[in-house]
Amino acid sequence: MSDLPLSGIRVLDLTRLLPGGFCTLLLADFGAEVVKVEDTGMGDYIRWAPPYYEGAEDSAKSALYLSLNRGKRSLRLNLKDERGRDALLRLARDCDVLVESFRPGVLDRLGVGYERLAEKNPGLVYCAISGYGQDGPYRDRSGHDMNYLGLIGLLGLSGEKGGPPVQAAGQVADLGGGALMAAFGIMAALRERDGGPARAGANGTPARESRPGSGEGQMVDVSMADGALSWLAMVAGSYFADGQVPRRGDLPLAGSLVCYRPYECADGWVSLGALEPKFWQAWCRGVGREDLIAAQFERPGSAPHGEVAEIFKSRTREQWEAFAREHDCCLEPVLELDEALSSELIAAREMVVEVSQPGAERPVRQLGIPVKLDRTPGRHDRLPGPALGEHTEEVLAAAGYTEEEIAELLAGGAAAGPAETQHGTTLRA
Numbered sequence: 001m002s003d004l005p006l007s008g009i010r011v012l013d014l015t016r017l018l019p020g021g022f023c024t025l026l027l028a029d030f031g032a033e034v035v036k037v038e039d040t041g042m043g044d045y046i047r048w049a050p051p052y053y054e055g056a057e058d059s060a061k062s063a064l065y066l067s068l069n070r071g072k073r074s075l076r077l078n079l080k081d082e083r084g085r086d087a088l089l090r091l092a093r094d095c096d097v098l099v100e101s102f103r104p105g106v107l108d109r110l111g112v113g114y115e116r117l118a119e120k121n122p123g124l125v126y127c128a129i130s131g132y133g134q135d136g137p138y139r140d141r142s143g144h145d146m147n148y149l150g151l152i153g154l155l156g157l158s159g160e161k162g163g164p165p166v167q168a169a170g171q172v173a174d175l176g177g178g179a180l181m182a183a184f185g186i187m188a189a190l191r192e193r194d195g196g197p198a199r200a201g202a203n204g205t206p207a208r209e210s211r212p213g214s215g216e217g218q219m220v221d222v223s224m225a226d227g228a229l230s231w232l233a234m235v236a237g238s239y240f241a242d243g244q245v246p247r248r249g250d251l252p253l254a255g256s257l258v259c260y261r262p263y264e265c266a267d268g269w270v271s272l273g274a275l276e277p278k279f280w281q282a283w284c285r286g287v288g289r290e291d292l293i294a295a296q297f298e299r300p301g302s303a304p305h306g307e308v309a310e311i312f313k314s315r316t317r318e319q320w321e322a323f324a325r326e327h328d329c330c331l332e333p334v335l336e337l338d339e340a341l342s343s344e345l346i347a348a349r350e351m352v353v354e355v356s357q358p359g360a361e362r363p364v365r366q367l368g369i370p371v372k373l374d375r376t377p378g379r380h381d382r383l384p385g386p387a388l389g390e391h392t393e394e395v396l397a398a399a400g401y402t403e404e405e406i407a408e409l410l411a412g413g414a415a416a417g418p419a420e421t422q423h424g425t426t427l428r429a
Contacts, residue, residue: 160248
């Protein structure tokens with residue numbers, strides 16, 4: 001197998017919890033060497049969140065933690081100690097990427113912000129993930145996924161007309177607005193820094209000229225609010241054009257069309273996505289109601305909507321699945337999570353994988369890699385999730401510290417190796 005696409009890329013991950021962890025998980029799955037830099041207290045808070053895989057080391061038994069941290073190594077530094085900060089600067093000198101998710105200004109106040117790090121390594125790509133960005137009026141505010149979605153208009157548009165806003169089960173701002181935008185920004189900055197090789201054109205066309213890289217890194221400023229707002233590209237585009245303010249339940253793809261909604265059936269729910277006329281016609285003809293074809297874009301609460309709802313209630317979910325196999329109309333069951341994860345689709349796409357975690361009584365099941373490359377696919381089994389501080393001495397030694405120097409850092413509290421459960425932390429976001 002060819003080397004993984006990001007082999008040779010070195011990443012320092014100073015983040016906690018979900019957005020940064022998922023971003024660097026993507027990088028690790030495709031070969032990046034990710035070092036998880038944690039404090040000398042409790043480390044990443046998510047390490048201690050239940051449920052647990054019994055038998056695994058205490059700091060690496062959380063299912064939530066393991067789901068985000070395979071393929072990484074753990075180093076513990078006290079960034080409130082000058083020697084700990086010096087160690088971070090030394091590590092950054094030989095790295096390609098640093099990712100952090102503290103509130104803006106935290107690392108600057110500690111003396112290890114972007115400008116200081118860039119002095120040591122001008123080629124460093126520094127990615128800061130925050131709620132509202134590194135500047136602007138909300139720069140210093142705290143927040144979580146729901147807050148960001150509320151402020152950018154997405155939460156207010158989610159749900160039924162006349163009903164309350166509905167929170168999504170997935171963290172749209174954390175993952176879509178934060179982690180994915182950060183991973184994209186990092187890759188764009190690396191591409192600009194390094195340029196790329198010339199590639200031969202297809203069918204005898206001239207080769208594209210390589211674009212020389214600048215050799216310089218840069219700051220990647222990722223706001224989860226900005227990123228989540230970008231998911232409303234089409235909704236905002238319509239508003240900019242016609243000035244009509246969209247309301248909850250009125251969006252074509254979020255509840256206002258009879259042909260594009262979830263429907264209750266005899267024993268559960270199904271989703272009908274018959275947006276194109278051919279799919280709606282196929283459904284109507286399949287149930288023997290061609291008279292409903294003209295009602296495709298009627299609104300919920302209308303008489304046609306009531307008739308469609310009653311038709312759906314007349315059959316079970318399994319019957320509707322059989323119907324969909326016969327009539328191509330974008331009709332699928334609404335599955336519970338256990339059903340989805342055991343489905344033939346998920347199995348065929350290898351979206352549930354197993355990772356061997358040292359000491360765990362059973363294999364750790366996790367979600368697989370969502371991006372499939374045919375020549376250099378990612379790997380989920382490179383390293384298990386690291387115990388807190390498991391690789392402190394190894395990483396420091398690779399950075400050039402002697403055994404005596406490492407022992408001094410550990411004894412003085414500037415760094416820490418594996419330890420029992422810690423309470424409290426040395427650095428707050």
